[in-house]
Amino acid sequence: MVSTREALADSGLLRTELFYGGQWREGSTGERSAVIDPATGEEIAQVAVATAEDVEAAIDAAGEAFTTWSKVPAPERSRILRRWYELVVAHADELAEILTWEQGKPLAEARGEVLYGAGFIEWFAEEAKRLYGEVIPTNNPNRRMMTTRSAVGVTAAITPWNFPSAMILRKASPALAAGCTMIIKPASETPLSAFALVALAEQAGIPAGVLSVVNGKGSVIGGIFTSHDLIRTISFTGSTEVGRTLMEQSAGTIKRLALELGGNAPLIVFDDADIETAVKGTMDSKFRNAGQTCVCANRIFVQAGIHDAFVAALAREVAKLRVGDGRDPETTQGPLISQSALEKVESHVADATAKGGTIVNGGARSDLGGTFYSPTVIVGATPEMRVASEETFGPIAPVFKFTTEEEAIELANDTEFGLAGYFFSRDIGRVTRVAEALEVGVVGVNTGLISYEGAPFGGVKQSGIGREGSMHGIEEYTELKYICIEGVL
Numbered sequence: 484m485v486s487t488r489e490a491l492a493d494s495g496l497l498r499t500e501l502f503y504g505g506q507w508r509e510g511s512t513g514e515r516s517a518v519i520d521p522a523t524g525e526e527i528a529q530v531a532v533a534t535a536e537d538v539e540a541a542i543d544a545a546g547e548a549f550t551t552w553s554k555v556p557a558p559e560r561s562r563i564l565r566r567w568y569e570l571v572v573a574h575a576d577e578l579a580e581i582l583t584w585e586q587g588k589p590l591a592e593a594r595g596e597v598l599y600g601a602g603f604i605e606w607f608a609e610e611a612k613r614l615y616g617e618v619i620p621t622n623n624p625n626r627r628m629m630t631t632r633s634a635v636g637v638t639a640a641i642t643p644w645n646f647p648s649a650m651i652l653r654k655a656s657p658a659l660a661a662g663c664t665m666i667i668k669p670a671s672e673t674p675l676s677a678f679a680l681v682a683l684a685e686q687a688g689i690p691a692g693v694l695s696v697v698n699g700k701g702s703v704i705g706g707i708f709t710s711h712d713l714i715r716t717i718s719f720t721g722s723t724e725v726g727r728t729l730m731e732q733s734a735g736t737i738k739r740l741a742l743e744l745g746g747n748a749p750l751i752v753f754d755d756a757d758i759e760t761a762v763k764g765t766m767d768s769k770f771r772n773a774g775q776t777c778v779c780a781n782r783i784f785v786q787a788g789i790h791d792a793f794v795a796a797l798a799r800e801v802a803k804l805r806v807g808d809g810r811d812p813e814t815t816q817g818p819l820i821s822q823s824a825l826e827k828v829e830s831h832v833a834d835a836t837a838k839g840g841t842i843v844n845g846g847a848r849s850d851l852g853g854t855f856y857s858p859t860v861i862v863g864a865t866p867e868m869r870v871a872s873e874e875t876f877g878p879i880a881p882v883f884k885f886t887t888e889e890e891a892i893e894l895a896n897d898t899e900f901g902l903a904g905y906f907f908s909r910d911i912g913r914v915t916r917v918a919e920a921l922e923v924g925v926v927g928v929n930t931g932l933i934s935y936e937g938a939p940f941g942g943v944k945q946s947g948i949g950r951e952g953s954m955h956g957i958e959e960y961t962e963l964k965y966i967c968i969e970g971v972l
Contacts, residue, residue, distance in 0.1 A: 494577045498678035499530045501698060503541035503666070505691020510699070511536045518675060521587040521818040521854055522808040528585075530674050533697035538666075538707045541695045545637045545664040546713045548692025553634045553662035557611045564608035564660060567687035571601040571652075571680065578679055582648055583809040585673045587817040588772050590809055600652035602936040603952065610957050611660035627968045632961040634662030635739065636715040639708040641701070641729075642677070643720050644670035644820055645775045651680055653936075653951050654718045654741075655694060661960040663716070666695045668705070672820060674698040701725075709733045716741065716960055720777070723900070723945050741949035741959045743777065743941060745874050746902035749895035750780035750931070751917070753888070754788040756907035760929055762796045765880070768905055768931030770804060770858055773816050774878040775824070778903035778925065778933065781874055782864070784883045784891050794843065794862055794882055801844045801880070804858045806851060819854040819877060828856050828877035834869045835861050835881060845878070872898065888913065896922045902942035905931055924950075 491497045499515075500507040508531070515529040533541075552560075571578065579593035586593070619628035640654040651667055658665040669677035674696075681696045697704060705725075708714050709732035716739040719729055723745040733740060750768060752761045768780040785793050807814035819825045825848070832846055845859030856878060864870060864881035871881070885891045895904060904923040908914055918926050924942040927933040934940065934952075941950040949959050 491577055491580060494574065496574060496577050496581065496679040496682055497528075497675065498682050499528050499675075500678070501531045501533050501537060501541075501696065502678065502681050502685070503537070503692070503695035503697065504544035505685075508537070510534055516671060516698070518585050518672070520584055521820050522810075524853055528675060530678075530698055533699035533704060535703055535707060538697050538699075538704050539711075541666050541697050542637060542707070542711055542713050544692040545666055545695060548690060549634070549637055549664045552664055552690060552693050555662070557614065560660060560662065561608045561611040563688050564604055564611065564656065567684050567689065568601055568604035568608060570683040570687055571597065571604065574683060575601070578648060578676065581675050581679050582673075583817070585675050586644060586647055587820065588809050589814045589817055590812065592772060593809065596646055596649045599934065599936075600649035603649075603652045603656040606936040606952070607656040607660035607957060610657070610954065613954075614661065614957065614961065625969060625972045627971055629966050631964050631966065633964060635960055635962050636663060637713045638663045638665045638716040638718065638960060639668065639714050640665055641668045641705060641708070641717065641719045641721065642670060644672040645772060645777075647673035647676040648680060650720050651677055653956075657951075657957040658716075658718075658960045659689065659693060661957050663960045664693045666697060666708075668697055668699070668701070668708070671698065671701070705729065706732065709738065710736060712736055715739060718949075718951075718959065719743070726947065739959065741951065742947040743902070743949075743951065744945060744947040745900055746777040746779075746942065746946055747781045747872070747874055747898040747900040748778055748903045748905065748923070749921070750783045750904070751891045751895060751906035752783070752785045752789060752793055753891075753906065753908040753910070753913060754786040755909050755913070756789065756929075757909060758789065758793055758796050761793060761907040762800055764905060764907060764927070764929065764931035765797060766800050766931070768927070769880050770801070770816060770878055773819055773856070775820060775876050777874075780880070780905060780931070782871060782883060782895075783880055784885050784894055786891070787884055787886050790882075790884050794860070797880065797882075798843045798860055801858045801860055806849045806855050806857065816858060816878060819856055822854060824876060825854045825856060828875060828879060831870050831873070831875050831877070831879060832859060832861070835864060838865060838868050839863055840865075840868065840881065866894070866897065874900070888917070892917060892920045896920075899945045900942070901944035902946035903927065903933065
């Protein structure tokens with residue numbers, strides 16, 4: 484294989500500096516941190532680390548840029564975003580190479596993520612022109628009432644390593660479309676994708692200060708984001724624990740928060756489901772990105788009458804997965820992101836087997852070594868196991884057996900989380916009942932793939948607040964103003 488560095492040498496997208504105020508910069512102390520290829524364990528880059536001084540400067544630049552960007556007419560903002568979208572699509576292959584290099588997922592998945600993320604730029608480029616107000620029927624002949632929507636101001640995004648391109652674009656696109664400026668803090672494991680996307684934004688003509696990226700320690704950058712008066716909205720995707728901290732830290736400045744937090748997604752297979760459809764949906768949901776997604780099926784509930792047939796069919800499909808370096812076109816599952824992630828998966832499997840679970844597939848580290856783990860199916864799962872209450876974030880499919888519809892709903896909702904849920908059934912009455920009963924923000928019925936830029940995404944309970952995507956996603960970055968005019972007559 485041609486090395487990733489050689490393939491990207493002429494693209495101009497392999498950047499390692501901070502970007503704010505329209506300039507690429509070293510951090511103020513010159514400190515750098517390593518980016519590691521999870522497939523090989525090798526260092527692939529040294530990237531600039533932002534200090535508090537750098538973050539403050541980026542916020543100041545964003546504040547200055549907001550005064551002009553917010554006044555750019557919506558059609559012009561839309562045209563600039565459209566150019567950004569076209570550049571991302573044109574460079575999808577290079578962006579996918581960078582993504583796989585630093586995150587590990589197979590190239591086909593990486594390219595799919597890039598194009599999925601690009602869809603948000605395209606969608607919100609159009610929504611920029613549709614931030615409508617309303618005229619309110621008057622209660623007084625001498626009065627007129629109306630509402631308008633305006634940009635909130637400077638915003639910040641804190642994004643995760645599992646989808647380092649899509650999560651940035653899902654946040655930055657609506658913010659810029661609304662007329663806000665944004666500062667991105669990418670995950671320290673995967674900053675190269677963020678730098679590459681911002682490089683393309685610069686090429687697209689997004690003005691200086693409107694979009695910035697500062698890499699560094701979460702405790703330093705997050706603390707400044709939450710306390711700084713200029714930051715009006717913070718969008719965060721990550722753990723519930725960190726989400727709680729951001730809420731606490733933001734209380735002093737009463738910020739708007741959009742939080743997409745942890746998940747413990749149930750996937751229910753009823754007796755009347757089509758087994759082939761249910762297995763495909765389970766594979767799509769559970770094993771994409773090696774199970775490292777917040778919406779992946781964490782608990783698989785299968786009704787007794789179909790349980791054995793479903794497990795046998797699932798085991799056959801799981802056995803077809805090929806673990807390897809994401810740059811190998813035959814790879815369908817890449818490595819886990821880190822040693823700690825691998826150890827968590829191992830601990831969940833050990834706990835499940837100690838409490839009576841039986842391994843059908845996998846159950847051990849891959850022979851490839853490193854952080855590769857064999858895709859695993861466990862039967863005989865019970866609510867006492869850690870896989871029932873903790874988000875595994877790995878390629879482990881624990882199967883629980885249930886008897887009645889009521890039991891399945893009770894088990895599915897027995898969690899503090901409520902991001903996504905899935906179920907498979909051909910009974911239209913059951914489809915309606917269960918979709919309404921699941922305590923989640925997103926429901927997949929007879930499918931394991933639910934994401935689309937035109938649909939609202941977000942959770943309930945301790946899986947977060949706010950929605951991303953769709954016509955609702957831009958609302959997180961706008962203020963609704965009511966105007967009352969007296970003296971018309």
